[in-house]
Amino acid sequence: ELDLLGETIKGARTHVGYLHRGFEKLIERRTIIQAFTIVCRICVPEPDPNEENFARAVEGLAGIEISQRAKYIRVMVLEMARLAAQMLWMGGQSGSIGLGVVGQWSIYDRDLILDLFEELTGGRVYHMYIYPGGVRRELPNGFLEKLAQLLDYLEGRLLAYDSIFFENSTFKKRAIGVGVVNREEALKNGYVGQVLRGCGIERDVRRDNPYLVYDKLDFEIPTHEGCDVYSRAMVRRAEMVESIKILRQVIAQMPSEGAIMQKLPKHRKFKLPKEDIFVATESARGEFGYYLSLIHI
Secondary structure, eight states, rough: OEEEEEEEEEEEHHEEEEEEEEHHHHHSSSSHHHHHHHHGOSSSSOHHHHHHHHHHHHHHHHOOOHHHHHHHHHHHHHHHHHHHHHHHHHHHHTTTTTOHHHHHHHHHHHHHHHHHHHHHSSOSOOOOOEEEEESSOOOOTTTHHHHHHHHHHHHHHHEEEEEEEETHHHHHHHHTSOOOOOOHHHHTTOOOOHHHHHHOOOOOOHHSSOOGGGGEEEGOOOOOOOOOOOHHHHHHHHHHHHHHHHHHHHHHOOOOOSBBBBBHHHGGGGGOOOOOOEEEEEEEEEEEEEEEEEETT
């Protein structure tokens, strides 16, 4: 609910609803493997961090260690998902100033990433690919070469987005000094992701609490000092460059050997100890955590 005075928002009240609590109740009534098919639906634009959180939580409780190859493949999937999500954001943000062409471009470019997801996983949006014990399928022949070609294309495409969107005078007028969130407010309220980094605070789970093989990869944590809409947009722009950099390293370092999936107990016999665990990934929107508990079950 919004309180409006003309076009000025004077107040806002949130109602989170029951969507995600509903997912929690569904998972409580299912086995581990049945629950796996639910978690990706918690976020449509970027489902893969949900799969990673759930898989890593299960692996942590079960004492399962996945191979280096599976870890690199997971990083590849997560960074591809991050790029796809940023493309979706760019189309929506540009639409706020009437730049419809950017939305058409970015959705097309996102579809190129989804084409690769479809080849890899069989699904364009919900992938159900990052699975407790590793990943579901081996990379198709020539997949890394296709990914490398796409990265070259996207890197050049970002220069076109700069000229039409990020350097657009109308966007700057409507974004600079708007939606200011200062450092103190961001820290006090526990903000994450681009809101925090747009205040000049360098926080990222991939570096601060590394998982998978992020500690073996070289990347920067982009920040901006403006604390406003423009700062957050520029952080996202820089993060796309860093994702491309990470993906190129993954292609270069990908182990040629190693099981993509560890042997798991049979579906109905897959039991976890009555313990709890918290895991987090750095999603396109910031720190994204899962708390998995079997203590009270």
